[in-house]
Amino acid sequence: MMAMIVYAALAILMANLVFGVFLWFKVRKLYCYPGVLGFPVIGNLYNAYKTLLMITVDRGVKYGVAVAEEHGKDGIFFHWLCGSNVAAVITSPHLVKKLSFHPNLADKSYAIYNAFKICMDGPFSDICSDDEWKQKRKDYNINLKKSRVDSDYFNTFIKRSDKMVEKMLASSSSHVDAHAICSSVVYDISLKTMFGIDSDLVYHPDLVRVYDRIKVILATVVSDIPMIHVIQPILHRIIDVSIGKLVELRKLGLAEIDNKLKSNEGPLQDLTLFMYMALKHKKDNGSERILFNKIHELFLTSGHTVASVLSNMTYFLAVLPDIQERAWQEQYEIFGNDVRDPTIADLNQMKYLSRFMKESLRFVGPSVVVKSATADITIDGITIPRGTQVVFLLRYIKFDPKYFKNPNIFDPDRFLDESDVLKCGQSSFGAGIRNCPGEYFATILLKIVLSKMLRSLKLKTVDKNFRFEDMKYKSYILGDVENPPKLQVEKRT
Numbered sequence: 069m070m071a072m073i074v075y076a077a078l079a080i081l082m083a084n085l086v087f088g089v090f091l092w093f094k095v096r097k098l099y100c101y102p103g104v105l106g107f108p109v110i111g112n113l114y115n116a117y118k119t120l121l122m123i124t125v126d127r128g129v130k131y132g133v134a135v136a137e138e139h140g141k142d143g144i145f146f147h148w149l150c151g152s153n154v155a156a157v158i159t160s161p162h163l164v165k166k167l168s169f170h171p172n173l174a175d176k177s178y179a180i181y182n183a184f185k186i187c188m189d190g191p192f193s194d195i196c197s198d199d200e201w202k203q204k205r206k207d208y209n210i211n212l213k214k215s216r217v218d219s220d221y222f223n224t225f226i227k228r229s230d231k232m233v234e235k236m237l238a239s240s241s242s243h244v245d246a247h248a249i250c251s252s253v254v255y256d257i258s259l260k261t262m263f264g265i266d267s268d269l270v271y272h273p274d275l276v277r278v279y280d281r282i283k284v285i286l287a288t289v290v291s292d293i294p295m296i297h298v299i300q301p302i303l304h305r306i307i308d309v310s311i312g313k314l315v316e317l318r319k320l321g322l323a324e325i326d327n328k329l330k331s332n333e334g335p336l337q338d339l340t341l342f343m344y345m346a347l348k349h350k351k352d353n354g355s356e357r358i359l360f361n362k363i364h365e366l367f368l369t370s371g372h373t374v375a376s377v378l379s380n381m382t383y384f385l386a387v388l389p390d391i392q393e394r395a396w397q398e399q400y401e402i403f404g405n406d407v408r409d410p411t412i413a414d415l416n417q418m419k420y421l422s423r424f425m426k427e428s429l430r431f432v433g434p435s436v437v438v439k440s441a442t443a444d445i446t447i448d449g450i451t452i453p454r455g456t457q458v459v460f461l462l463r464y465i466k467f468d469p470k471y472f473k474n475p476n477i478f479d480p481d482r483f484l485d486e487s488d489v490l491k492c493g494q495s496s497f498g499a500g501i502r503n504c505p506g507e508y509f510a511t512i513l514l515k516i517v518l519s520k521m522l523r524s525l526k527l528k529t530v531d532k533n534f535r536f537e538d539m540k541y542k543s544y545i546l547g548d549v550e551n552p553p554k555l556q557v558e559k560r561t
C-alpha cells in the first residue's frame with residue numbers, strides 16, 4: 069500500500085515536471101519575468117495552476133492588473149494563462165494605438181470568443197474576420213448608419229426617455245429601482261428600433277433578472293474550456309423554458325417575420341436590423357435555432373450594453389451631487405425653462421454631458437479588449453508570434469496615473485483636452501476594424517435619456533453616508549458597480 073502511494077506521488081511529480089518543462093519550452097523566448105525561486109519551470113507550473121480556475125472575466129482582469137503592476141512598465145508583457153495559450157498583455161495606450169489597426173490583428177481572440185460563438189451568431193461572436201463576418205457587419209452598418217439613427221430611431225429614444233422619467237418619478241418615495249427601470253426602458257428601445265416591435269413584455273421584471281444572469285454566465289464561461297459545452301445546452305434550456313417572457317418575445321418576432329414575408333413590401337434596407345437579418349435567414353432556409361442565436365446576440369449587444377452603462381451612470385450622478393448639478397446647469401443653459409425635446413444640435417452642445425459619459429465609461433466600460441495575432445507582429449523591436457492572444461488591458465491603462473492623472477477621482481474634465489493617449493487608453497467601444505458598430509447609436513441614446521433625466525429629476529442616495537469612494541467594481545462583458553447604492557428621486561421644479 070505504502071509503495072503504491074509513493075509510486076503515485078512520484079508519477080504525479082514526474083507528470084508535473086514534464087508539464088512544467090513543456091510550458092517553459094513554449095514560452096521561454098517570450099516571458100519577461102522570472103519563475104518562482106528563479107526556476108522558470110516551477111514558475112510556469114505555478115502560473116498554470118494559479119490561473120487554472122480563473123474562469124471569470126473579473127478574476128482574469130484582477131489577476132492581469134496585479135501582474136501588470138509588476139511587469140507592465142514597458143507597455144507589453146507576455147503571460148501564459150491556462151486555457152488561453154500565450155497572451156501578449158498591452159498596458160500602454162501608445163501600443164494600443166499602434167496595434168489596433170495592424171493588419172495581422174483583425175481577428176477576435178479564439179480563446180475567448182469560442183464560448184460566445186456557441187451561444188450567439190452575429191458579427192460580435194464571429195472569431196474570424198472572414199467574408200461571412202464582413203457580410204454580417206455590413207448588415208449592421210447599414211442599419212446603424214448616422215442618418216438612420218438621427219431620423220428613424222430618434223423619436224423612439226425621446227418617447228422612451230419620457231417613459232423612464234415617468235417611471236422613476238412614480239416610484240415609491242423610499243427607494244427607486246434604477247437598474248430595473250433603466251434596463252427595461254433600454255430593452256424597450258432596442259426592441260422598437262432594432263426589432264421594430266412594440267411590446268410591454270420587456271417591462272416584466274423576469275427579463276431584467278434573466279439578462280443579469282446571462283451576463284454572469286457569459287462572463288464565467290468565456291474561456292476556451294470544455295465547460296462551455298456543458299454550459300451551452302443549459303443556457304439554451306434556461307432561455308427556452310424558464311424565461312417565459314423571452315419565449316413570448318421570440319414568438320412575437322417570428323410572427324412579424326411571417327407577416328413581412330407575406331407582404332414583401334419595400335426594399336430590404338428600409339427594414340429594421342432584425343427583419344433584415346431574419347428575412348435573409350428565412351430565404352436561405354436557416355434553422356430557427358440559428359436565427360434565435362442571431363436575435364439573441366442582437367438583443368445583448370444593443371440592449372444589455374447600454375442598459376448596464378446607463379444604470380451605472382445613474383449611480384454616479386446620485387453619489388456625485390456636484391457633478392449632477394454641473395450637468396444639469398449645462399441643460400439649463402441650453403433649454404432654460406422650455407420643456408421642448410432635444411434636437412441633434414442641442415445634443416452637440418452638451419459637452420459636459422459627453423465628458424461625464426466618457427468618465428463613467430472609464431470606470432464601467434470594457435476592462436479588456438482581446439484579439440488574436442493572425443501572423444507575426446513586430447512592434448517596437450518585440451515580436452508577437454502568430455496565434456498569440458493580444459489583450460488590451462484597459463482596466464490597467466485607464467487607472468495608470470501616467471496617463472490618467474489622479475485616476476481614482478471621477479473627473480469628467482480630464483477629457484477637456486482629449487489626446488490620442490486618452491482616446492486609445494479608454495477605447496470604450498473597442499479598437500480597430502472590429503470596433504463597435506453601435507457607438508453612435510449608444511451615444512445618442514444615452515445623451516437623450518440623460519438629458520431628459522437631468523432636466524426632470526434629482527437623483528440621491530438613500531444612505532447619505534454612501535460616497536463615491538465606497539463603490540466597488542466588477543468586470544463582466546462591460547464593467548459594473550458591484551455594490552450599487554439605493555437611490556431616491558426628487559422632481560426638479
Ligand code: HEM
Nearest residue numbers: 191192369370373374377434497498499502503504506510
Ligand atoms: C455603451 C454601449 C456600448 C459599449 C460600451 C460597447 C462596447 C463594445 C466593445 C468594447 C466591443 C468590442 C470591440 C473590439 O473588439 O474592438 C463591441 C463590439 C460590438 N458591439 Fe458594442 N458597445 C455598446 C453598444 C452597442 C450597441 C448599441 C450595439 C448595436 C446596436 C453594439 C453592437 C456591437 C457589435 C455587433 C459588436 C461586434 C463588432 C464586430 O466584431 O464586428 N454595441 N462593443
